[in-house]
Amino acid sequence: MTMYISATFKELTRKRVFLVTLVLTALFLILFGFGLREVAGLNEQEPNHAAKQLMDSMIFMILGLFFAQFLASFFVLFSSMGTVTGEQENGLLLAVAARPLPRWKLYLAKWLGHAVWIAAYSAVLFVAMVWIVHGVTGLHLFAGDLLRGFALFIWMPLLLLALSMLGSVYLPMLGNGICSALLYGLALFSGLIEGISSEGGTLLGMEKFTLLTGLIVPTDSVYRRSLYELLGGSDWAGLTSTYLGPFSIPTVPSNAFLLYTVAYAAVLLLLGCRAFSRKDL
Amino acid sequence: MMMIDTADLTKTYEGRGGCRGVTLQVPEGCIFGLLGPNGAGKSTFVKMLAGLHRPDSGRAVMLGQPLGRPEARRKLGYLPELFRFQEWLTPTEVLRFHGQLGGLRPRDTRSTAFRGRVRDTLELVGLADAAHRRVGGFSKGMQQRLGLAAALLLDPELVILDEPASALDPVGRHEIRILLKRLRAKGVTVFLNTHLLEDVEALCDQAAFLYGGELLASGPLRELLGGAGDGGVDWRFQVGGWLPDSLAALGESLGGPSVSPLRLVEADTNGNAVLSARVADREQAGYLCALFIQIGLTLYESGPEPNSLEDWFIRMAASRQGGDAQ
Numbered sequence A: 001m002t003m004y005i006s007a008t009f010k011e012l013t014r015k016r017v018f019l020v021t022l023v024l025t026a027l028f029l030i031l032f033g034f035g036l037r038e039v040a041g042l043n044e045q046e047p048n049h050a051a052k053q054l055m056d057s058m059i060f061m062i063l064g065l066f067f068a069q070f071l072a073s074f075f076v077l078f079s080s081m082g083t084v085t086g087e088q089e090n091g092l093l094l095a096v097a098a099r100p101l102p103r104w105k106l107y108l109a110k111w112l113g114h115a116v117w118i119a120a121y122s123a124v125l126f127v128a129m130v131w132i133v134h135g136v137t138g139l140h141l142f143a144g145d146l147l148r149g150f151a152l153f154i155w156m157p158l159l160l161l162a163l164s165m166l167g168s169v170y171l172p173m174l175g176n177g178i179c180s181a182l183l184y185g186l187a188l189f190s191g192l193i194e195g196i197s198s199e200g201g202t203l204l205g206m207e208k209f210t211l212l213t214g215l216i217v218p219t220d221s222v223y224r225r226s227l228y229e230l231l232g233g234s235d236w237a238g239l240t241s242t243y244l245g246p247f248s249i250p251t252v253p254s255n256a257f258l259l260y261t262v263a264y265a266a267v268l269l270l271l272g273c274r275a276f277s278r279k280d281l
Numbered sequence B: 001m002m003m004i005d006t007a008d009l010t011k012t013y014e015g016r017g018g019c020r021g022v023t024l025q026v027p028e029g030c031i032f033g034l035l036g037p038n039g040a041g042k043s044t045f046v047k048m049l050a051g052l053h054r055p056d057s058g059r060a061v062m063l064g065q066p067l068g069r070p071e072a073r074r075k076l077g078y079l080p081e082l083f084r085f086q087e088w089l090t091p092t093e094v095l096r097f098h099g100q101l102g103g104l105r106p107r108d109t110r111s112t113a114f115r116g117r118v119r120d121t122l123e124l125v126g127l128a129d130a131a132h133r134r135v136g137g138f139s140k141g142m143q144q145r146l147g148l149a150a151a152l153l154l155d156p157e158l159v160i161l162d163e164p165a166s167a168l169d170p171v172g173r174h175e176i177r178i179l180l181k182r183l184r185a186k187g188v189t190v191f192l193n194t195h196l197l198e199d200v201e202a203l204c205d206q207a208a209f210l211y212g213g214e215l216l217a218s219g220p221l222r223e224l225l226g227g228a229g230d231g232g233v234d235w236r237f238q239v240g241g242w243l244p245d246s247l248a249a250l251g252e253s254l255g256g257p258s259v260s261p262l263r264l265v266e267a268d269t270n271g272n273a274v275l276s277a278r279v280a281d282r283e284q285a286g287y288l289c290a291l292f293i294q295i296g297l298t299l300y301e302s303g304p305e306p307n308s309l310e311d312w313f314i315r316m317a318a319s320r321q322g323g324d325a326q
Helices: A003-014 A017-045 A050-080 A085-089 A092-097 A103-137 A143-170 A173-200 A204-216 A219-230 A255-278 B042-049 B091-101 B112-124 B140-152 B170-185 B197-203 B221-226 B246-253 B282-294 B309-325
Strands: B002-013 B016-027 B031-035 B057-062 B076-079 B158-162 B189-193 B206-211 B214-220 B233-240 B262-267 B273-279 B298-304
Touching: A003 A017, A003 A103, A003 B091, A017 A050, A017 A103, A050 A103, A050 A143, A050 A173, A050 A219, A085 A092, A085 A143, A085 A173, A092 A103, A092 B091, A092 B140, A103 A143, A103 A255, A143 A173, A143 A219, A143 A255, A173 A204, A173 A219, A204 A219, A219 A255, B002 B042, B002 B189, B016 B042, B016 B189, B016 B206, B016 B214, B031 B042, B031 B170, B031 B197, B042 B057, B042 B158, B042 B189, B076 B140, B091 B112, B091 B140, B112 B140, B140 B158, B140 B170, B170 B189, B170 B197, B189 B197, B197 B309, B206 B221, B206 B309, B214 B221, B221 B309, B233 B282, B246 B262, B246 B282, B273 B282, B282 B298
Parallel strands: B031 B189, B031 B206, B076 B158, B158 B189
Antiparallel strands: B002 B016, B002 B057, B206 B214, B233 B273, B233 B298, B262 B273
């Protein structure tokens, strides 16, 4: 089951996927850190209230992690969109699938191989972003909150990976990439719309739409819960909802919803194993 | 023991193509050739054996295990057609990866014994010098050799090769032939799907012919080449002292020209002639030889027609096309 961990690592490093991703990520973090320092410097010149400074720090954290989850998601989509049909089309799977390994194990091994490195990349992104915001603005974070936020931030791309891999069993590489990106975009859009609409009071139709998209693609909901946990849960996170427009967190997914995402990932992997086992290569 | 034993194995693509009702036995220790024109269903059949396609119906046992179970592929080496290996890996890494896919633990693939095995296998296929170069820079022939190395890595009892020599130059093809003969000598069964009839002729003990998804013939290659299904053999005679009325004289001796099996192939003005006849067996050929001498001809040479596999292939395909047309 673990053979794909080192194989995927070699693929990512030797095809320079990791190198390019890490260089661009570093560039993004440097630019973000630079911009943040400039904005924080301007704020310091004004006679700000402590609460205002705290609020601004939270906003920077939310914005930074919003773009970080964006990067992590694109890393998932581009690295996994051709996992099955892509490798079938170019002939990579033929010699592999003829080995005495049940197809379901092969599928899970491929998921694990990607998951380990996606989790590693997401962890680097999260830690770097939190470190930059904390270093520049002095935002105080508690260890427990940090760990919960960290775990959920990593869980989000792994959910997307399960979705993208299932799509790769049925759809050609490019088609799956587009389909997965659109589904991810739908969830993201739904979250942004919910943030905007929350300023004018709760709309029943919007709530239903958000709930439905959250059930179909729960990535944005998990990301929002991750922010909520990181920023101190019920102690502080509510403060951010009114000022952030599309980036607000008007509703926080419940623990039951998090359990749903675990079941969601399990079902996607199960469906993927089943479909891959029945697929003619 | 049969290494492959299928009964009515069927796989179609929405009712079209593929192969239907294939019943085939491949005995242990032989080189078996699967022949047929393009679209005959050969690749579909091979992919079912390799576990890449699921049969629609029928039954099959490979290496003593029902087809489809991973256990059936434990002692199988498979070289696919139109395959690729990970371009970013070296041959040594590809083989280590395939060792793990074959059931070895990661630490086993790092052992000295396994590294030696990898080295020997790469040497066997002529890739020892390229063991640490990236596969991405390999020619088609080198990729083909690496595919063969992956198929042979874990000491298989059955090797299925799908067009193994298609990307190789004549020297490479010659080396593969020698390698396959060596495998047979070690007791390994080889199942060969190839378009290269000369390879089948030079290597195979048994063969099968697929056409339009159906199995038309199967058995020892010599028997398949010996006739067109009536059990007879085409025999050729080279004689001297031939006269224009010799054929009539022979016909009279055989009960009349209408029942004579003899056919004049060619004759020159010096009295040399080549005759052909379809005989039931060697005894009948011997009787004809005696008859030639009896009427005063000189018998220079007598033997079965040099029946090539290509002739047989074309005859089989043509007979089926005729049947289809009717």
